[in-house]
Amino acid sequence: MIGTVGQDAAPILVMRDVCKWYAEFCALYAVDLEVLPGERVVVCGPSGSGKSTLIRCVNGLETHERGSIILEGREVDGDPKKITAVRRRVGMVFQQFNLFPHLTVLQNCVLGPVRNHGIPRKEAENLAMSVLERVHIAEQATKYPSQLSGGQQQRVAIARALCMKPTLMLFDEPTSALDPEMITEVLDVIVELADQGMTMICVTHEMGFARRVADRIVFMDAGEIVEIASPEEFFRAPQSDRAKAFLRPILSH
Amino acid sequence: MTLPRSGRHDGEPPARPRRLPPARPARARLTPVDAALFGLVALALAYAAYRVDDVLAYRWNWGQAFNFVIRYDAATGSWVPNLLLQGAAMTLRLALWGTVLATLIGVVMGLARTSTNLTLQLLSRAYVELIRNIPPVVFIFIFYFFISSQLFPAIGVDRLRPDSPILANPVALVLFGPPNLFANFLSGVVCLAIFEAAYVTEIVRSGIQSVEKGQWEAARAIGLSHTRVIADVVLPQALRRILPPLGGQFISLVKDSAMVSLISVQELTFLSNEVASTTRRTFETWIIAATFYFAMCLVFSLLFDHLERRARLVPR
Numbered sequence: 001m002i003g004t005v006g007q008d009a010a011p012i013l014v015m016r017d018v019c020k021w022y023a024e025f026c027a028l029y030a031v032d033l034e035v036l037p038g039e040r041v042v043v044c045g046p047s048g049s050g051k052s053t054l055i056r057c058v059n060g061l062e063t064h065e066r067g068s069i070i071l072e073g074r075e076v077d078g079d080p081k082k083i084t085a086v087r088r089r090v091g092m093v094f095q096q097f098n099l100f101p102h103l104t105v106l107q108n109c110v111l112g113p114v115r116n117h118g119i120p121r122k123e124a125e126n127l128a129m130s131v132l133e134r135v136h137i138a139e140q141a142t143k144y145p146s147q148l149s150g151g152q153q154q155r156v157a158i159a160r161a162l163c164m165k166p167t168l169m170l171f172d173e174p175t176s177a178l179d180p181e182m183i184t185e186v187l188d189v190i191v192e193l194a195d196q197g198m199t200m201i202c203v204t205h206e207m208g209f210a211r212r213v214a215d216r217i218v219f220m221d222a223g224e225i226v227e228i229a230s231p232e233e234f235f236r237a238p239q240s241d242r243a244k245a246f247l248r249p250i251l252s253h
Numbered sequence: 254m255t256l257p258r259s260g261r262h263d264g265e266p267p268a269r270p271r272r273l274p275p276a277r278p279a280r281a282r283l284t285p286v287d288a289a290l291f292g293l294v295a296l297a298l299a300y301a302a303y304r305v306d307d308v309l310a311y312r313w314n315w316g317q318a319f320n321f322v323i324r325y326d327a328a329t330g331s332w333v334p335n336l337l338l339q340g341a342a343m344t345l346r347l348a349l350w351g352t353v354l355a356t357l358i359g360v361v362m363g364l365a366r367t368s369t370n371l372t373l374q375l376l377s378r379a380y381v382e383l384i385r386n387i388p389p390v391v392f393i394f395i396f397y398f399f400i401s402s403q404l405f406p407a408i409g410v411d412r413l414r415p416d417s418p419i420l421a422n423p424v425a426l427v428l429f430g431p432p433n434l435f436a437n438f439l440s441g442v443v444c445l446a447i448f449e450a451a452y453v454t455e456i457v458r459s460g461i462q463s464v465e466k467g468q469w470e471a472a473r474a475i476g477l478s479h480t481r482v483i484a485d486v487v488l489p490q491a492l493r494r495i496l497p498p499l500g501g502q503f504i505s506l507v508k509d510s511a512m513v514s515l516i517s518v519q520e521l522t523f524l525s526n527e528v529a530s531t532t533r534r535t536f537e538t539w540i541i542a543a544t545f546y547f548a549m550c551l552v553f554s555l556l557f558d559h560l561e562r563r564a565r566l567v568p569r
Contacts, residue, residue, distance in 0.1 A: 061470055080479070088476035098471035102489050111485060112475035157471075204459055 009037050012168055012199055013058065017067035020053060026192045027053045028064065029223040035168070035201060040194050042210040042231075043203045045220035046246055054220065056076040058201070059083075059090045072167065091161030095173040097153040100146035105132070105156050106141040109163045116164070124163075131159045135189045151157050151182030156190055162193075169193065171202040182247075207250055211235055219243045311536060317538030321528045329558045337538070340524035341545040343430055347441055347510040347520055348549060352503050354446035359453025364452060364483065367461045378455060384451035389512055393444050410436050434519055441510070441518035449506045456498045460491035493564045496546040500557030504550045511546075521545055 013035040020028040026095040028050050035041055043051045055067060056062040060076050060083035069076040071086050078166045100108050119127070132138040134154040135235070145153050154174055161169060163171035171190065175183045187209050194200060204210060210217060210231060217229040217234040221242045235251070238244050305311060324335045366377035384392060405411045413420060413435065420432035430438050464487050472486040500534070514523035525542040529535045 059474060061474065084476055084478060087474055090474075092471075092474040094467060094471060094474075097464075098466050100466035100468065100486055101472070101489075102493065112477065115478075115481050115485065116476045160475065 009038050012039075012072055013201075014070045015058075015067070016070075018054075018057060018064045018069060019066035020050075020057060020062060020064045024039055027223050028057065031067070031225055033225065035199060037167075038197045038199055039106055039217045040213050041200075041201045041216035042216075043201060043218045043220060044205065044207070045226075046209060050223040051220050052172050053223075054178075055092075055172055055201050055203055058168075059065075059092055061092075084118045088112075088164055089167050091158075091164055091166035091169045092224055093154070093157050093161055093169070093171045093174050095176050095212065097145070097157045097177070098152070099160070103143050103202040104142055104144055105137070105148070105159075108145070108156060109160045114161070123249050128159070129164050131162045132156075134162070134192075135159045136185075149182060150178045151185045154178065154182075154186045158186075158189055158193075167199060169198055170202040171200060171203065171204070173203050175204065175206060192240060200246075207235070219246070221246070301483060308344050313537065314534055315537055317532055318528075318541060321532070322541060323540070335428060336524045336528055337521070337541055337545075340521035340542075341549075343434075343519055344507070344510055344521040344545070345437065345549060346430055346438065347445060347518070348426070348503075348507045348553075350442045351449060351506050351510060353446040354442065355449040355453050355502075355506060357391065358450035358526065359457050360488075362450065362454040363457025363461060366458045377508060383449045384448060385455075389448055389509065390515060392448060393512055393516060396444050396447065397440055400443055401436075404443070405436060405440075406474075410439060414497045437518055441513035441515060441520065444513055444516065445510055447508065447510075449502065449509065452505075453499065454504050456495050457491065459498075460495035461487060463494055464490050496557060496561050496564055498555065500561070504553050505558070506548050507553060 013033070015031055015033040018028055018031040019026065023061065029048075031054060033041075033054075043054060045051055053062055058076065059072065063078065072089060074082055074086055076083060076086050084124040092232050098104075100111070103111065106125060106128055109131065110124045112123065113124040113127065114121055129138055129141065131139055135158050137152055137155050137159065138149060139201070140152060140156075145156065148156065158174075174190065176188050178186060183206070187202055187206060190200075191213055202210075202213075214231045216228055217231050219229075219234065219238070219240070219242075225236065226240045227243050229239070234243070235247065238247055272348045306465065320333045322337045325334050327330075362377045362380060364371040367382070368374060415421065415432035415435070417432070419425065420429065420435050425432070429435055468486055469482060471484040477485065510520060511522035514520060514526065517523065521542050525538050529538040532538070
């Protein structure tokens with residue numbers, strides 16, 4: 001898997017010494033992370049360890065107080081213009097889908113391209129239909145989100161993000177709100193994306209999925225990156241005690 | 254290999270006889286309790302009519318009162334609207350313009366209230382609290398003075414002559430009423446709109462705040478600008494949710510328009526008062542006025558029922 005990543009290419013994302021506080025609580029502490037083009041990074045760790053906060057800082061949904069986050073040469077800081085530019089290059093998929101309930105599936109996908117890039121609606125709809133094909137949900141294009149199952153909604157959310165032609169995809173626990181029988185259809189779509197070379201950072205508790213797609217596993221605890229390793233190393237022989245403690249109950253059955 | 258028993262498709266299981274679920278038991282819609290209640294209400298109404306007719310000894314004269322709705326003009330030989338109908342038309346204009354203006358101000362102030370800008374928040378908050386905590390009648394007396402002595406000279410309304418082409422044309426006549434009453438009408442509309450908009454602001458604010466955080470985040474995450482987040486994602490959802498309270502507020506607006514009779518805006522209540530005191534046909538006049546108000550409010554009410562039903566067609 002690592003062979004697909006251009007080792008000499010410039011990183012898409014560089015995070016240096018990123019710190020974030022919620023009031024007095026330190027949610028992220030001195031996070032250093034680089035993501036190369038085409039790389040698949042899976043972030044895991046116990047709940048409350050700062051995984052979601054980490055990826056939410058990447059597209060400026062949360063602000064960091066210290067350190068720098070640079071995406072394709074653009075620094076993510078308080079400047080709204082720069083953040084908007086960054087968000088148009090980064091797709092995000094949420095745990096709770098967050099589809100726009102007043103818009104159809106197709107309108108959900110078309111909104112970004114039409115409003116941000118000024119693409120004519122007809123053209124944007126064609127693009128959206130081809131993306132909906134990719135996530136195997138084109139036949140539901142005229143329905144409203146409430147008429148779809150959780151798994152279908154999440155695939156639409158992935159399509160909505162892909163319609164912006166992102167260079168990096170962020171997945172924030174994409175299967176945690178799903179019924180068990182729907183997890184596979186969503187993970188399959190993400191695996192297909194990964195196989196097509198999409199750069200992604202994925203926060204997940206699905207360890208089988210992590211082992212299958214990840215180039216690197218980032219293990220976090222208490223706001224810090226404790227360990228970064230290939231999936232083979234991480235699951236076979238985790239280095240830190242905290243990773244061992246985290247994996248023990250997961251791997252025991 | 255065995256052949257499937259039903260000769261249709263291979264692999265399809267043979268049809269099993271299904272038991273139909275039992276029909277829902279019938280329920281009576283009109284019970285004896287309902288009938289008894291209807292009877293009681295009918296008795297009460299009959300007694301009230303008897304009191305008015307017999308004990309009050311009031312001599313009804315509907316003809317004279319109706320004459321103030323429309324009258325026969327002998328000079329031209331045609332029926333022309335009289336004071337009460339003119340008043341009703343003025344009230345309708347007040348209600349329509351008041352609704353439009355109150356909606357505009359309310360949405361803007363509601364957005365200001367929910368913005369991240371502290372100055373805007375405070376301005377909006379101050380506006381709402383100021384108006385909500387003063388009796389409407391008192392507000393209208395104070396504000397009318399401000400409008401007539403400051404606002405109108407500033408925007409040049411007091412220099413508009415009744416024969417000016419801006420006012421003296423058929424469209425303006427329908428929209429704003431008689432040219433000689435324009436300043437009078439405008440002060441009524443402005444007072445009413447500013448008063449009602451404070452309540453609309455609160456309704457809009459609650460609607461905007463009811464839109465989940467995830468919606469804002471998803472809209473931002475696809476790179477929409479702040480304006481587009483509001484216009485494409487937040488407001489459409491907020492407005493759907495606030496339709497019922499908004500409808501109630503607009504019905505209140507129609508009824509509250511009676512308050513501007515206090516600053517001599519020649520609308521239904523003002524003219525009814527004139528008619529009732531000059532003709533002494535108190536009951537007839539006010540019953541006619543009440544009927545006009547009721548009809549207008551009912552139309553508003555039905556309109557919002559319709560809008561609500563249409564908004565519900567979009568599933569959530």
